[in-house]
Amino acid sequence: MMGVPRDLVLAVDVGGGTTKGEVTAADGAVLAAETIETPYGEAAFDAIEDLGARLLDGLPADCRDRVARAAVILPGLVDPEHAIAVFSSNLGWRNVKLGSRFADRWGIPALIDHDVTVAGWAEWRHGAGRGVDDVCVLIMGTGISGTLSVGGRLVRTPPGRTGVAQAGEYGHIPVRYRDGLPCPCGNVGCVETVASGPAIARAYAARTGRETSSAETVFAAAGTDPIARAVVDDAVDALAAGLLGVLHASCPELVVLGGGLARAGDLLTEALHTRLTELLRVTPVPRVVLSEFGIRAGLIGAAHLARAGSLR
Amino acid sequence: MMGVPRDLVLAVDVGGGTTKGEVTAADGAVLAAETIETPYGEAAFDAIEDLGARLLDGLPADCRDRVARAAVILPGLVDPEHAIAVFSSNLGWRNVKLGSRFADRWGIPALIDHDVTVAGWAEWRHGAGRGVDDVCVLIMGTGISGTLSVGGRLVRTPPGRTGVAQAGEYGHIPVRYRDGLPCPCGNVGCVETVASGPAIARAYAARTGRETSSAETVFAAAGTDPIARAVVDDAVDALAAGLLGVLHASCPELVVLGGGLARAGDLLTEALHTRLTELLRVTPVPRVVLSEFGIRAGLIGAAHLARAGSLR
Helix, strand or coil: CCCCCCCEEEEEECCCCEEEEECCCCCCEEEEEEEECCCCCCCCHHHHHHHHHHHCCCCHHHHHHEEEEEEECCCCEEECCCCCCEEECCCCEEECCCCHHHHHHHCCCEEEEHHHHHHHHHHHHHHHCCCCCCEEEEEEECCCEEEEEEEEECCCCCCCCCCCCCCHHHHCCCCCCCCCCEECCCCCCCHHHHHHHHHHHHHHHHHHHHCCCCCCHHHHHCCHHHHHCCCHHHCCCCCCCHHHHHHHHHCEEEEEECCHHHCCHHHHHHHHHHHHHCCCCCCHHHHHEECCCCCHHHHHHHHHHHHHCCCC | CCCCCCCCEEEECCCCEEEEEEEEEEECCCEEEEEEEEECCHHHHHHHHHHHHHHHHHHCCHHHCCCEEEEEEEECCCCCCCEEEEEEECCCCEEEEECCHHHHHHHCCCCEEEEHHHHHHHHHHHCCCCCCCEHHHHHHHCEEEEEECCCEEEEECCCCCCCCCCEEEEECCCCCEEEEEECCCCCCEEEHHCCCHHHHHHHHHHHHCCCCCHHHHHHHCCCHHHHHHHHHHHHHHHHHHHHHHHHHHHHHEEEEEEEEEHHHHHHHHHHHHHHHHHHCCCCCEEEEEEEECCHHHHHHHHHHHHHCCCCC
């Protein structure tokens, strides 16, 4: 084996709907890829093991030994240090100790980490936030959460506190706790109840009676349809309100918007920047840009994590 | 001079009303102290120079050479790296380049820094937040601002951006931008418009017609007077709302309440903790404690800064 370059990595992004695996080279070239439905409960971890094994075993013989490391990213609460899938309500996990099961099966070191944290880190370090030390990344889709980088370091929940929540749950800031809608988390008026993809679609449907619209179609219609515009403005207002605290606390220079909702494009970034400009007096208004990796940020981030060995 | 211990420091805390100077020993013992009224405009810096010189010259002969360093802390916007008093509306400064004037006059190295940043750092490193890596400190009085520490590091506004604002302006988070009171900053519904000392006194006076009450008397009356209780609850609600963003972004373990308003004591910390418990579902509720140094946090912090050489 001497002399074989270890220049490939295995990345697995476990989602509530599907799980995606890829073997990639240093330049991002994809050598093998597969997507499966994520089984509910602990069966998911068997499926992840099998997925990784299939991807590795399917590689050409001269590539198999070039895979240096794997990274598996999980939703919900994750304890990377102790390799525990702490909690996912969508997938029905609670305190699943993963130990070295992936590494044992695949024959390479395997890291686990939190999906949104890794996606936000990737956008910051390697994507739209590259070269900027103070960055807030929002990954927006069914839910809204993200990361914060301060002085060139990623903010992470302190070890030992991951059993409670992870840093970056921007979507659950109850910005309208006086008069907002109930959130599945048990709170009232969370950012997600107004600004998530499903919330935008629901608000538009409720006002028009047209049930089929997605958030994307609402954004697309906002230029000509005053109801769509009002729904978008309301979502952007809630998003801006959710950002006010962190903007005053740490003055990030840049806000990166990623996830599926970022498909709304410049309309979203410009509307958010405008609303923040209206709401900030003392604290500088950050630039607001779209993510570079879009919905692939998690998978790309997992590959970068596998390559780097940690979220540096 | 060989063999003389350099174990004393000069600390100067420049406030909108008064400026306090102290020479202290490593154990905090005060060897010399003086308080003056702060002159308006750039004359303040002559007065600071004179104050420091008087304190040093008044020391016993065997103490003068033991003073190792000075730290002068200023309100408003400060650029510590370039020794510039960037802006203070109260004191009428704009871009005052201090250079080495204090060091030249006093014959010792002299640092300058931002008063609240130093006060918050002192509470975190040496006071109520000692030993905790993730801490939010609020200094509450006429205004409300503070600091954030993440992963054992103080969050500071990145160099080059200090001309805009400093991190930690919690008092200017517009938590009631829809229906709040105007703030002198030009915004509507800032935390300070509800939760600062003057705002609490004003709200109570407006509801009762009794003009003389201070925030402290309102807090003291809250146990028996339902109007005082309602005013306190409203202030605590605004304070809690202002903290929601940073709590979700970085999950600090501890919130320290300092400044004059902290004289309200356990009533304030308990009320804030209760309100945060009501408003947080996904993110852990931090402990809320009173500051250790109270209104002396700035001066004590300046002495620690002079001793340490930087806000580490």
